[in-house]
Amino acid sequence: MEEKVLIVDDEQSIVTLLQYNIEKAGYQTDIAFDGNEALQKASTGEFDLIILDLMLPGMEGTEVCKALRQKQIETPILMLTAKDDEFDKVLGLELGADDYLTKPFSPKEVTARIKAILRRIRKAEEMAENANIKIAELVIYPQQYEAVINGESLSFTRKEFELLHYLAKHKGKVLSRDQLLSAVWNYDFVGDTRIVDVHVSHLREKIEPDTKHPVYIKTIRGLGYKMEEPF
Known part of the structure; x- marks a missing residue:
């Protein structure tokens, strides 16, 4: 283009x-x-x-x-x-x-x-795209497609990692499900935002100390998701 x-x-x-x-x-x-x-x-x-x-x-x-x-x-x-x-x-x-x-x-x-x-x-x-990102105890290595939390290496599917990386790059910003679909899936699943929710759920299982009370990936009701720095 x-x-x-x-x-x-x-x-x-x-x-x-x-x-x-x-x-x-x-x-x-x-x-x-x-x-x-x-x-x-x-x-x-x-x-x-x-x-x-x-x-x-x-x-x-x-x-x-x-x-x-x-x-x-x-x-x-x-x-x-x-x-x-x-x-x-x-x-x-x-x-x-x-x-x-x-x-x-x-x-x-x-x-x-x-x-x-x-x-x-x-x-x-x-x-900027290739720079490592550190959010509290979570460290993301984009070039290696790896992430570590509390010194422990995590395992992700490709799309899980891309979603995590995109959320982390936009830390503090509310991202709608449609925005995430566009950025990570290129509208392959247009209109079906459930795939975003499923992948966020998988990410939380891997990085959140308590999935019922997430501190990294927050749900912003009616809007979407936001990556935050845990207190």
């Missing part, structure tokens, strides 16, 4: 130039010409990177960047500015932009920056 870039600038000539070169480099694109439209589109979370002009009608680029980060949308942002002003660059980075370019710029430089940012993001995600 091609990565998708949102291009935000109020100058049609710049948008056309960027769109042509970015698509030529193998990315999908979408465009927005003002800050409000940019915020609306970017808020969907469907983009892999946003090219965001600093000076925009409706809402400035810095405000769009700030609003997205407040919404916990961490899509990388490459800020464009016509000003060679250090304050603007620093402000953009402080608000959550990942990089910036000053106009005029080379289309080749833009595509090079896009590739570098996305490569850095993928590497960080890969490292």
Whole structure:
């Protein structure tokens, strides 16, 4: 699946130039010409990177960047500015932009920056995916598909381990059964959330000191499950 870039600038000539070169480099694109439209589109979370002009009608680029980060949308942002002003660059980075370019710029430089940012993001995600996770006495080793509790190695089926790992990666966050189905089973059992409950029950038998009063995997009534750090 091609990565998708949102291009935000109020100058049609710049948008056309960027769109042509970015698509030529193998990315999908979408465009927005003002800050409000940019915020609306970017808020969907469907983009892999946003090219965001600093000076925009409706809402400035810095405000769009700030609003997205407040919404916990961490899509990388490459800020464009016509000003060679250090304050603007620093402000953009402080608000959550990942990089910036000053106009005029080379289309080749833009595509090079896009590739570098996305490569850095993928590497960080890969490292996070493979990092060991420790929650109280439970230690999860993703690369080995192993988990240990109180120093004792546990035995899991592949799906049990993937479910445990996903819950642990999102510790403290309530995850619905549908979310878990999508993440672990890829909708193979769409509509049948009982499989999630069955696997959670199996996990509890292996990691909980008392399955009637679980301290690691909590049921959030009417919502789903949440992994917690036991007190």
